[in-house]
Amino acid sequence: MRTFIYFSSSARTSGNWDDLMKAGRMDIVCNVIIHSFSLSHQKREDVELHLVFYGMPDPPKHIVISTKEYLSGRSQDDKEKLTISKKDIAGFIKKMLYKYREGEKTEVFAGCFIEKKNLYAVLDELKEQGKKIFLLDGDGQDIREVSNEDIKNGAFLLGDHDGLPRKEIKRLKQECEVVSVGNKTYFASQVVTIVNNEIDRRES
Numbered sequence: 472m473r474t475f476i477y478f479s480s481s482a483r484t485s486g487n488w489d490d491l492m493k494a495g496r497m498d499i500v501c502n503v504i505i506h507s508f509s510l511s512h513q514k515r516e517d518v519e520l521h522l523v524f525y526g527m528p529d530p531p532k533h534i535v536i537s538t539k540e541y542l543s544g545r546s547q548d549d550k551e552k553l554t555i556s557k558k559d560i561a562g563f564i565k566k567m568l569y570k571y572r573e574g575e576k577t578e579v580f581a582g583c584f585i586e587k588k589n590l591y592a593v594l595d596e597l598k599e600q601g602k603k604i605f606l607l608d609g610d611g612q613d614i615r616e617v618s619n620e621d622i623k624n625g626a627f628l629l630g631d632h633d634g635l636p637r638k639e640i641k642r643l644k645q646e647c648e649v650v651s652v653g654n655k656t657y658f659a660s661q662v663v664t665i666v667n668n669e670i671d672r673r674e675s
């Protein structure tokens with residue numbers, strides 16, 4: 472299972488917004504979702520995406536989207552609702568946020584959950600599942616030098632347009648392996664594509 476964690480300090484934590492840009496750059500979230508799960512003419516079946524939002528009004532929020540679960544389809548209805556097209560994604564995120572219930576981990580669609588959980592708790596849970604956390608950062612070790620075994624068990628953490636918060640970076644750099652996809656700064660969604668491609672090439 473490929474695992475990505477997208478962290479945003481500004482992404483809204485309620486569903487009452489329409490303008491993607493003003494909702495803490497939900498346009499970037501949409502692109503990250505598309506590039507996590509989409510190939511030309513097919514969806515990736517082995518991806519789990521964690522979205523961690525620290526924006527107003529009720530941070531933190533943790534949304535998990537797992538394609539394995541939803542593509543296996545508990546119901547045709549769920550499958551239809553989860554069609555990944557650019558047009559539908561903003562509505563999908565809004566619905567996930569609207570369905571949040573205090574004190575609960577709510578499954579909104581098959582394999583798609585929302586709960587209140589902070590970044591470190593998300594990372595700890597992934598570590599307990601045997602994942603190795605990689606912090607994506609231009610200053611890290613070249614991803615091409617990471618072993619196949621580590622890549623296979625990797626969970627890749629990346630930031631939004633502002634990057635990961637400066638005050639967290641120091642701690643994250645101590646707790647995670649830091650990996651780079653090159654010496655240019657890419658959009659978050661481009662980084663997801665590059666990591667997916669790196670894994671694809673090793674699997675082929």
Ligand SMILES: C[S@@+](CC[C@H](N)C(=O)[O-])C[C@H]1O[C@@H](n2cnc3c(N)ncnc32)[C@H](O)[C@@H]1O
Nearest residue numbers: 607608609629630633634651652653655656657
């Ligand atoms: C648009 S970039 C953030 C730019 C922000 N101004 C900064 O300096 O962090 C979004 C995220 O993509 C990841 N990223 C961008 N370029 C990268 C690179 N060359 N190697 C690894 N990760 C990268 C980082 O996790 C970053 O937080």
